[in-house]
Amino acid sequence: MPDPSPCAPVSARVFSEAERQALYDVIAHRRDVRNEFLPDPIAPDVLRRILHAAHAAPSVGLSQPWRFLLIRDAARRAQVRAAFQRANDEAATQFGARQSAYGALKLEGIDKAPLNICVTCSRPEGPVLGATHNPKMLPYSTVCAVQNLWLAARAEGVGVGWVSIYHDTELRTILGLPEEVEIVAYLCLGYVDALFDRPELALRGWKEEASLDAVLMDEVWQD
Numbered sequence: 001m002p003d004p005s006p007c008a009p010v011s012a013r014v015f016s017e018a019e020r021q022a023l024y025d026v027i028a029h030r031r032d033v034r035n036e037f038l039p040d041p042i043a044p045d046v047l048r049r050i051l052h053a054a055h056a057a058p059s060v061g062l063s064q065p066w067r068f069l070l071i072r073d074a075a076r077r078a079q080v081r082a083a084f085q086r087a088n089d090e091a092a093t094q095f096g097a098r099q100s101a102y103g104a105l106k107l108e109g110i111d112k113a114p115l116n117i118c119v120t121c122s123r124p125e126g127p128v129l130g131a132t133h134n135p136k137m138l139p140y141s142t143v144c145a146v147q148n149l150w151l152a153a154r155a156e157g158v159g160v161g162w163v164s165i166y167h168d169t170e171l172r173t174i175l176g177l178p179e180e181v182e183i184v185a186y187l188c189l190g191y192v193d194a195l196f197d198r199p200e201l202a203l204r205g206w207k208e209e210a211s212l213d214a215v216l217m218d219e220v221w222q223d
């Protein structure tokens with residue numbers, strides 16, 4: 001008799017070669033999008049699938065600590081854009097001789113993208129399985145949700161750009177976030193019909209990509 005317990009595993013689905021390749025293709029063709037957003041609103045069913053993918057992410061102790069705050073209002077996005085601009089002007093001064101090269105980079109699509117999403121992390125009351133010694137596991141779990149969102153969006157033809165240049169306090173005020181809620185990601189989303197085929201920062205000569213071999217080590221840390 002098969003075990004009727006809901007705890008029994010079912011046979012693991014085996015993915016075809018084409019399905020595996022599709023996953024690797026989505027990963028390889030995901031890009032950070034700043035300027036290529038089309039103005040069309042994201043269809044509700046598409047957005048729902050993308051958010052379901054985000055919500056299916058692994059999380060420490062099954063805490064699911066994320067919240068997805070959808071921001072469409074142009075006036076609110078303009079406030080966020082202004083907060084970005086203030087922080088970005090400060091950031092530019094930190095790059096010394098590269099300041100003008102930095103200034104030439106476009107590092108957000110807050111206005112252009114029809115949808116912005118602030119992904120936050122809330123700490124549940126009491127101890128969380130797996131996070132008792134490492135509380136950062138809660139925001140790390142939330143980042144897993146962001147990555148699922150980013151990949152699902154790519155598969156749906158929706159571009160995502162991550163913006164992290166703002167003062168936390170300013171963004172919290174604009175979005176009315178309570179003190180205990182942590183901002184993990186501010187994302188810009190919209191359909192795209194053209195994308196760079198390599199990281200834009202590499203193509204523009206800002207930073208070279210490291211090879212996989214350059215980041216692999218055996219057994220113990222190697223300098």
Ligand SMILES: Cc1cc2c(cc1C)N(C[C@H](O)[C@H](O)[C@H](O)COP(=O)(O)O)c1[nH]c(=O)[nH]c(=O)c1N2
Nearest residue numbers: 030031032034106107108162163164165199200201
């Ligand atoms: C946590 C975090 C924060 C940011 C980013 C990413 C991540 C993971 N990235 C995007 C980043 O520059 C980009 O991922 C890399 O340059 C690699 O390019 P692709 O994502 O492969 O296109 C990013 N890009 C940007 O233009 N403005 C930003 O503020 C940020 N912030």
